[in-house]
Amino acid sequence: MKLRKVHIENFRAIKETEISFADALGTIRPVTVLSGPNGTGKTSVLFAIVQALRGVMGYRTSDVPEPEELDIHRPLSIGGLSPTPPSISVSLDIEFGEEERPAIRKVMAETNPEERLPNIPNGKVRAIWKYPPERKADGTLKPAWYLNRTQPGDAVPWFHGRKNAINGWTSRKLRDRSLLDKVGGIFLFPQDRSLRSRVMGERLAQDEEPATSSERKGRDLSSLWGVLEYLSNYSRSERTEPLKPEENWEERIRESFNHICAPKEYLGFMYRSDDPLGAPYFKDDGRTYPLHMAASGEQVIIEYLARLTYPSPMNHSIILIDEPEIHLHPGWIRQLYLALPKIGIDNQYIVTTHSTELYAAAARDQALIEMGQLIEK
Amino acid sequence: MLYPSAYPRPGQVALLCEGDLIGYEATFFQKWTGTELGNEPLVDIWPCGTATSIRGISDAIGRSRPIFVVEDRDFRTPDESRDDCTNIRKDRERRDVRVISWCSWNRSEIENYLLKPDVVVPVFRTAFECSEDDIIKTFNEILPALVVFQASQYALGRARRAWEPTDPAGALFNGIRPRPEWNDAKTVIVAPDHDAFRGGLEKNSQAWVKKTHETQCDVIAEFDAKYQLWRNCQWKDDVWRIDWAGKEVLQWLRIAMTSRFGWPVDPESGKREILKWTINREKRDAQDRPIEAALRPRMINQFLEAMPNLTKEIRDEFDGMKTVIRSYQI
Numbered sequence: 001m002k003l004r005k006v007h008i009e010n011f012r013a014i015k016e017t018e019i020s021f022a023d024a025l026g027t028i029r030p031v032t033v034l035s036g037p038n039g040t041g042k043t044s045v046l047f048a049i050v051q052a053l054r055g056v057m058g059y060r061t062s063d064v065p066e067p068e069e070l071d072i073h074r075p076l077s078i079g080g081l082s083p084t085p086p087s088i089s090v091s092l093d094i095e096f097g098e099e100e101r102p103a104i105r106k107v108m109a110e111t112n113p114e115e116r117l118p119n120i121p122n123g124k125v126r127a128i129w130k131y132p133p134e135r136k137a138d139g140t141l142k143p144a145w146y147l148n149r150t151q152p153g154d155a156v157p158w159f160h161g162r163k164n165a166i167n168g169w170t171s172r173k174l175r176d177r178s179l180l181d182k183v184g185g186i187f188l189f190p191q192d193r194s195l196r197s198r199v200m201g202e203r204l205a206q207d208e209e210p211a212t213s214s215e216r217k218g219r220d221l222s223s224l225w226g227v228l229e230y231l232s233n234y235s236r237s238e239r240t241e242p243l244k245p246e247e248n249w250e251e252r253i254r255e256s257f258n259h260i261c262a263p264k265e266y267l268g269f270m271y272r273s274d275d276p277l278g279a280p281y282f283k284d285d286g287r288t289y290p291l292h293m294a295a296s297g298e299q300v301i302i303e304y305l306a307r308l309t310y311p312s313p314m315n316h317s318i319i320l321i322d323e324p325e326i327h328l329h330p331g332w333i334r335q336l337y338l339a340l341p342k343i344g345i346d347n348q349y350i351v352t353t354h355s356t357e358l359y360a361a362a363a364r365d366q367a368l369i370e371m372g373q374l375i376e377k
Numbered sequence: 378m379l380y381p382s383a384y385p386r387p388g389q390v391a392l393l394c395e396g397d398l399i400g401y402e403a404t405f406f407q408k409w410t411g412t413e414l415g416n417e418p419l420v421d422i423w424p425c426g427t428a429t430s431i432r433g434i435s436d437a438i439g440r441s442r443p444i445f446v447v448e449d450r451d452f453r454t455p456d457e458s459r460d461d462c463t464n465i466r467k468d469r470e471r472r473d474v475r476v477i478s479w480c481s482w483n484r485s486e487i488e489n490y491l492l493k494p495d496v497v498v499p500v501f502r503t504a505f506e507c508s509e510d511d512i513i514k515t516f517n518e519i520l521p522a523l524v525v526f527q528a529s530q531y532a533l534g535r536a537r538r539a540w541e542p543t544d545p546a547g548a549l550f551n552g553i554r555p556r557p558e559w560n561d562a563k564t565v566i567v568a569p570d571h572d573a574f575r576g577g578l579e580k581n582s583q584a585w586v587k588k589t590h591e592t593q594c595d596v597i598a599e600f601d602a603k604y605q606l607w608r609n610c611q612w613k614d615d616v617w618r619i620d621w622a623g624k625e626v627l628q629w630l631r632i633a634m635t636s637r638f639g640w641p642v643d644p645e646s647g648k649r650e651i652l653k654w655t656i657n658r659e660k661r662d663a664q665d666r667p668i669e670a671a672l673r674p675r676m677i678n679q680f681l682e683a684m685p686n687l688t689k690e691i692r693d694e695f696d697g698m699k700t701v702i703r704s705y706q707i
Contacts, residue, residue, distance in 0.1 A: 005645065024671035025504055026644035262415045330387035331419040338411045357387075364404040365674045 001100060001184040002028045002348045003318050004124075005093040008048045010073040010086040013041040021350065023366055028095070030341040031349045033362035036371030042352035045371075046188060046320040049350070052090040052129035053186050053318075055145020056156060058163030063190035067131045067144050088131040096123035096158060096184075097346060100316045103182035104161035110175065111168035115157045125158060126151040166311060181345075184316030189304060192296075192326045199224045199291065199299045224303050225291060227310045228253075228280040232269030249313070253305040256343060260301055260335040296327035301336065308343055315345035325355035333357045384441040388421030390477065390702060391442040393431045395449055396424045399670070401487045402447070404677045412681065413699050420445070420702065432465065439474030445702055450481040452534035452620070477705045483694050488623030490691065491676045495683040500675045501630070505638040512630075515637070516612040519629045524607045527621045532600035539594030548585045553577030631668050632661070640668060 007018045021032045034042045050064045051071075072088055096104065101123055108117055128149040133142040150156055162185035168174030221227055228250075235243065235250040245251070250268050257266040264284045271278040279290035282298060291299065304321075308314045325333050334357050340349045353359060362368035392410065396402035403424040410420040423438070425431040428448040435444055450458045458481040466479040484490060491497060501512050542548070553574050558567050610617045617626070632654050639649030654661060684692065 020645065022644050024641065024644055024667065026641055026647050259415060262417055331416045334407070334411055335415060338408060360398075361407060364399045364407060366399075366670055367674075 001316060001318060002095045002097065003049065003092055003350070004028055004095055006045065006049060007089075007091040008041075008045065009089040011048045011051075011088045011090065012044040012071055012073060013039055014044050014048070015073055015075070017041065017045070017371075019045065019369055021348065028348060029365075029367045030347070031337065031351060031362070031365070032367050032369060033358055034350065034352045034369050034371055035354070035359050035362075037373070040372035042371055043191070043322055046322055046350065046352060048088075048090045049092065049318070049320060050186065050188050051088075051131070051145075052092055052127060052147070053159065055143065056127070056147045056159040057186055058160070058167075059186050061188055063188055069132075071131065088129075090129045092127045092129075094125045094127055096120065096125070097316055098123070099182055099346075100161075100184055103179050104158060106176065107161050107165045107168060107174065107179050107183055108157065110179075111164040111173045112160070115160065116154075117157050118152055118154045120152060120155055120158060125155040127155075127159070162317075169312075180312035181315050184318070184347075185314060186318045186320070187307065187314060188320040189307070189322065189324070191322045192300060195296060195299060195303075195327065199303055221310070224299070224306055225280065227306045228291070228302070229269045229278060231306065231310060232280075249309045253302070253309060256305050256339055257298075257301055260332055260339050261298060264298060266298075266302060297329060297332055300324070300327045301332065304336075305343065308347075313344055314347060317344065317347050319344075319347055319349045321349060321351045323352055323354065325353055325358065330355070330357040334361060337361045384438065386421040386442075387419060388442065389418040390420045390705070391423050391438050391444045392420050392702075393423045393425055393435060393444055393446045395427055395431065396487070397426065398424055399673075400424055401491070401673060401677065404673060405487060405680065406447075408677060408681055409695070410702075413695075414702060418702065418705075432469070435469055435474050435476075436472065439469060439476065443475040443477050443705065445477045445698075446479040447698070448479075448481045449486045450483070451485055451622070452531045453481070453538070455483065457538070478698075478701050480698075483690070484619050484623070485621060486623045488627050489618055489621070490623075491680055492618045492623055492626060493680075493683070493687060493691075495686060496676060496680045497627075497630070500672060500679050501634060504672060504675065505634045507634070507638050511638075512634075513612045515630060515633045519626070519633055520610045520612070520617060521608070523621070523626060523629060524604060524610065526625065527607060527617070528600050528603040530622055531603045531620075532596045535599040536594045536596050539592055543585070543589045543592055545585055548588070549578065549581045551581050553581070628665055628669070631665060631672070635668060 003021055005018065005020045005022070007016075008014050009016045019034075022028050034045060036042055047064050050059070050061065051067050053059060054061065054064070067088070072086055074086060101120075105117055108115055127147055128151075129146075130148045131144060133144050133146050134148060136142055147156060147159070161183040165174060165180050165183045169177065169180055174180070221230060231249045231253065235248050254266045254268060258264075264282060267281040267283050267288065269278055270281045272281075275290065279292070280302065281288050281290055282294050283289075291302070294302070304324075308319065324336060328336065333355055337358055338361075340351075341347075351358065359368060392406055394402035394406060403422050406420075406422045410422070414420060421442070423434060425434045431446055431448055435446065438444065446462075448462070453461065462479045462481060466476045469476055469479070482489070498509050498512055501507070502509060505511075554569055555574055557569060559565075560567050607617065607621075632652075635652040636654055637651075639651045642648055642650045652664065654664070656664070684695065
């Protein structure tokens with residue numbers, strides 16, 4: 001799925017704005033960069049997209065708080081609140097791709113055959129989310145994540161594809177694993193306020209545990225450490241048919257990391273005699289070191305690559321990245337920008353930034369959206 | 378020798394080229410260095426506008442970072458261009474500018490590489506929803522119409538080159554010094570000898586006046602020669618892709634294509650409108666600018682994608698640049 005256009009009203013810093021993610025020829029850009037001074041609503045755009053889709057797509061994240069009254073952009077008016085309290089409205093013009101539509105149909109047929117998928121001309125759906133939510137017939141409020149309206153009117157099940165694919169694969173209802181790679185989702189990389197805890201998760205706690213694997217807790221797959229161990233084990237596990245190169249996720253992560261962060265290298269998840277618990281290891285100038293000793297920038301890049309790979313590689317997806325430049329050397333930012341379109345298949349990246357490097361690169365690609373100047377004329 | 382400075386970019390090498398901040402050169406080099414060199418070394422791209430500006434900016438930053446310069450060859454022969462670059466390099470190095478390489482494109486401009494069929498056809502076919510034959514037919518119509526312009530630009534280039542030695546800046550002070558010198562033994566400043574300087578100046582001046590009369594360039598003959606050579610250029614030929622001003626060819630291709638196949642006035646609905654171009658040059662350029670901007674990244678991306686399959690001559694040119702930058706000991 002791709003986002004062609006978003007129209008936002010009364011959300012956080014935004015009174016009203018409309019952003020097109022298509023170029024002058026109408027093609028949706030693989031990467032769009034939003035730039036502007038603080039407070040112009042860059043992060044609000046990303047949050048608005050998440051708020052509108054998180055419920056219908058089953059995207060669980062604690063990085064975007066549940067919507068609340070304070071999210072409503074209220075104009076200042078004499079005597080307090082304006083006579084008609086404004087409400088948030090987010091309208092998204094979504095397009096499901098030609099490869100994705102039959103995959104979603106198959107996923108739904110295998111996992112939830114009762115749910116009917118209506119025809120959507122050219123895969124286009126307009127999804128509208130509002131807050132405060134509407135009331136049900138009994139007067140109670142609908143859930144905050146409720147998608148108010150779609151055009152065509154009954155297109156909501158189209159958004160259930162990825163959620164059903166992952167749940168279906170986990171519950172073994174979905175037989176064809178390749179469908180997981182063909183159905184798009186949504187993912188947000190927030191501003192890096194909690195890098196260490198996100199990256200390490202419970203790894204630090206596990207350091208206190210016995211070293212033998214039989215006594216260890218299960219892997220913590222919410223942590224980057226756990227995901228990298230899982231992907232490594234997946235690559236190395238014995239199988240009757242050899243692993244296809246495109247399914248060797250650890251190798252693919254290694255290649256991307258090494259290109260972006262050269263001359264540093266990601267070696268993979270390793271168990272060493274002095275580290276029987278194992279850890280993701282890196283190499284730089286002949287020195288090897290585990291994830292927790294890696295520089296913040298290395299942790300950020302490896303996190304991007306891993307999160308876009310697990311639980312299944314994100315393809316045909318909308319990936320939102322809020323200010324990726326935090327922790328990153330300008331050279332790595334440039335490389336990340338070049339690498340993004342090659343990470344996954346047919347993904348759409350929407351990135352906010354204050355980085356002059358990203359700004360320049362996007363401007364040259366006609367992929368820059370300026371959301372305001374420091375001094376408005 | 379580099380001196381410590383507050384060089385305001387992260388790179389280890391500064392690559393100076395022509396074109397504007399979001400021009401073809403800057404867009405290409407940003408992606409090409411990122412893909413081919415990565416961070417080893419990290420290269421900053423400095424689009425400088427014109428070749429003359431490159432010289433000025435090389436002075437500004439070439440003592441803080443080693444510079445790699447690529448300028449347009451324009452209508453110079455490859456030998457002339459090589460000699461020019463060697464001379465400029467020596468001149469800059471005398472001023473302590475650290476030059477990794479000072480070269481020009483093998484073709485006239487970067488746009489000339491984009492005129493290769495593997496680049497221009499896929500981009501224009503998609504952008505104008507037309508066939509390859511439509512594009513070839515259009516080229517075969519615009520190329521003959523551009524022969525006079527291209528030959529005239531060549532002749533102008535020859536005339537400029539012929540008159541370059543008459544620039545008094547290099548000739549009048551030849552062998553004479555108007556500056557004072559310092560005498561360490563006496564710790565005093567020593568003024569130049571007025572009579573010696575004036576005598577030298579007079580001699581140089583006379584030589585310069587004589588030279589301006591001697592300098593000749595048969596502009597008409599130069600024009601005729603190229604006109605005859607190029608008058609039958611067609612799509613299948615390659616000479617125009619190498620020696621013409623590619624920028625002009627691409628602009629007229631855009632004009633012809635938008636005039637016949639239209640241009641999206643509403644990208645969302647895909648609605649196209651036929652554009653009118655019977656307007657003056659300023660308005661024409663203004664109308665063309667957003668069209669060029671929209672197509673530019675597509676052309677560069679397609680060029681990078683097609684590069685491994687392009688001719689050996691082109692691949693060698695870019696591999697050579699890569700090798701020189703990489704092998705330079707920073």
